Amino acid sequence: MHRLKLIAIAAACLAFAGMPAAAEDAYPSKPIRVVIPFSAGSATDIVPRTVFEPMSAALGQPIVVENRGGAGGTVGVALVAKAEPDGYTLLAHSAAHSVSPSLYSSLPYDVTKDFAGIITFGNAPTVLVVAPSKGYKTIGDLTAAAKAKPGELNFASAGTGTGTHLAAERYIQSAGIKVTHIPFKGGPEALTEVMTGRVDFMFGALPSTMPLIRDGRLMPLAVSTRTRISVLPNVPTTEEAGYADSHYDVWLGLLAPAKTPKPIIEKLRVEAEKAMALPAVQQKLKQLGMEPPQVETDKFDAQIADEVKANAKIIAAAGITKN
Secondary structure, three states: OHHHHHHHHHHHHHHHHHHHHHHHHOOOOOOEEEEEOOOOOOHHHHHHHHHHHHHHHHHOOOEEEEEOOOHHHHHHHHHHHOOOOOOOEEEEEEHHHHOHHHHOOOOOOOOOOOEEEEEEEEEOOEEEEEOHHHOOOOHHHHHHHHHHOOOOOEEEEOOOOOHHHHHHHHHHHHHOOOOEEEEOOOHHHHHHHHHHOOOOEEEEEHHHHHHHHHOOOOEEEEEOOOOOOOOOOOOOEOOOOOOOOOOOOOEEEEEEEOOOOHHHHHHHHHHHHHHHHOHHHHHHHHHOOOEOOOOOHHHHHHHHHHHHHHHHHHHHHHOOOOO
């Protein structure tokens, strides 16, 4: 009898020990929510949705996108940081994630400790654009105008500390010009103001800017990448145009709360990779101007940690103070 009791206890222990693994194997068993901390129509919104459609079909569950913009993306990020680490609340973000610690003195989360990188979708180049009505034909024309009227020209961004802001700051610092920053809640709102001519220029994320360039509503003057990009082969890089150390890379990627079980993170990574390998998805990402990821997936977290330090230097040089 005693022996039978021991066997029963042992069996129960094994059953309980196997419960987490069973839950992970069954993942996902309900819809997955992905918070995007910027407005709909932004590059950070367009690219993930392109990947999520086939990824959702493969996982057998809907991937529901929730746009929660505000405060440079920190509002939406905070939601995910506080969520249960069960794989059902994720974060699709951009390089702005690694800028936040330099901009906000009391973030309700730790960028490097509270999140685990799943995968990078690639790099979204930013392109310097102006309204055709402005009459600027080259980045040199814009620089000359800014130097002729110090402080009078302005530039838009998708928010303070976003990639569209930092890319502009790299150019501004290299060119030695004085211009006024006008941050918006998201990229679409900022681009609208540039198209009307009410704002002089912007370094817009290519996925959301490219359709407007094709339609002739915006004029591209330069790209912030290290080399020219395939969809705009005749547009020079800022460094090519003579502005040393002015490149800026903007990644887009998927993250989870830090304590999310590794098997779940791995499953999401594998399915995202499969989705991104589909010819139709690759074609769409290419049309959006996305460049291949610059780092291996297992180095994503290390990349973010390195960027936190590098961006702190850019922010300091720009004279931007913490909120």
